[in-house]
Structures are given as C-alpha cells and as structure tokens.
Amino acid sequence: MVGVGSMGGAILAGLRAPGVRIEGPIAVTTRSAGSAARFADAGDVVAYASETDPQANRRAVRGARIVVLGVKPWMVRDVLREIADDLEPDAVLVSVAAGVTIASMAELLPEGVTVLRAMPNTPSHVGLGVTGLAGGDSAGPEQLEAVRRLFATVGEVLVVREDQINAIAAVSGSGPAYLFLYTEQMTAAARRLGFDEHQAATLARQTVIGAAELLRRSGEDPAQLRRNVTSPKGTTERAIAVLEAAGWPELFDRALAANIARSEELERGE
C-alpha cells in the first residue's frame, strides 16, 4: 500500500483485524518517518517512509500482486512515474484517489499492469466500509474478483462503472463526514439547550450510534424506522417539518452535486 493515511490506514486496519487472512506481511509506505514509525512493532506490516528512504515506494511495490494507492489525488501521477518500473509485469494497481481516471493512470504504467479504481470510506477501519469498485476495460474478471475480495474484507463492495465513481464518492466516500458533521452540530445544539459538554456529546453520539445499529440489526427500511419515531401530531413531526421547510431534501442534491463537481475538477488536474 502506497500511502496509509486516513483512508489507506482505515483499509489497512480492516485488513489487519482478527479473523481476516491476508498472505504475508503487508508492505506500506508513508511520506514521513513519524507515520511509518506507527508500524515499528507490527509483525504483519513492513513500513517505509519516502522522506528518509527515496526508494521507499519502489521497495514496497516489488513483488506485490496487488498495489493499493492511497495518496492524495494530486500526488498519484508522480507516485506512478516513480514506481512504474518496479511493479510486477502483471501487477494489479488499485487507486482510491478521487478524480483520477483509470486511463490517466494506465498511460503512465507498463502495458501488463491492470489499473482499477476503488472508492471506499473510512468505516472500513472497523470492517463496516462500503466500496465502489470499477475495473475499466483492462481488468479481467480474475483481477476484478481479486480486488473485490480484498475490499470485501473491510465491508460491502459494489462493482460499478468508472463513470459512477464520482457519485459514489459523493454519497458514501464522503458520507461519513456528513454524519460526523450532523453529530457535531447536534452536540452544539444540545449545548445551546443547556446541557453540559459531556451530556450533549453523549446525547448526540449515542443517538447516531444507536440509530445506525438499529438500522443494521432491524433490517428495516429507514423510512419505516423514521415513521416509528414520528408519532402523528407528535414532537418529531414538528421538527421534521422545519427541516423540510428549510430545504433539507434539495440541500442533499446540492451538496452531492458540489462534491461531484470537485471530482470533475480533480480529473482536469485543478
């Protein structure tokens, strides 16, 4: 894995979880020695830092059948140029970067290397991620299946077309941030209602965690779970009416459209 920050690190944590079987030590790279040092005592991870070892990325990908690229979008091309000659001739490279197309990566790599894109999310850290995976034209069923299995160890996988990856990024890639923002804002609103910091945080956090777990365990449609809370002529109904009147549904469309527009800018190198 080249780059194991928020996202790569979440995938790595999921891959290292008890019960998940991955062959051999996982080679990872970071930029800083400090980030690599986090893995100093890990028997199952070999970490290299590119700032102290200029060969780090090249070393990490040698012999790897699957290379996961977890660096920022604007670094992808430089890293690919760096590692191109060290990849196995039939390596499978999967990038999680937003807005970097398969074609733009493939043109920097030897012909036998297969390039895929994945759009995971950080709940992969706890094995509850969801990943959109696109193979493009060059990936055969075997390569697609190998990468699908890798991401399946950290959550659900949807195989999609590459032109759907930006929308996946908008919905589920960024999705955890929307829920964390909701939690932050609900905490702040509870504070304004007079609860102390601990009380407000407990009320907001436990509501999100409990609602998510209820959604998961009950298998119910979220609309039904919402109706279960919303008594006719009750209090929830009034609050939801305020959210809807403030344009809550359209706000989602606008937020996702802005997210997709940013991916498109990244595709153009902006």
Ligand SMILES: NC(=O)C1=CN([C@@H]2O[C@H](COP(=O)(O)OP(=O)(O)OC[C@H]3O[C@@H](n4cnc5c(N)ncnc54)[C@H](OP(=O)(O)O)[C@@H]3O)[C@@H](O)[C@H]2O)C=CC1
């Ligand atoms: N964060 C998320 O929720 C999601 C992110 N993504 C995608 O994941 C990618 C990474 O994002 P994110 O994890 O948030 O970013 P981070 O900044 O958290 O992680 C980037 C990682 O790359 C490492 N790195 C930087 N430069 C180099 C280099 N030259 N060689 C090797 N490693 C290097 C960093 O090391 P160091 O720590 O030392 O700086 C760090 O480990 C992005 O392309 C993003 O689009 C996709 C889906 C969700």
Ligand SMILES: O=C(O)[C@@H]1CCC=N1
């Ligand atoms: O914010 C970003 O650019 C990345 C892509 C999806 C989630 N985080």
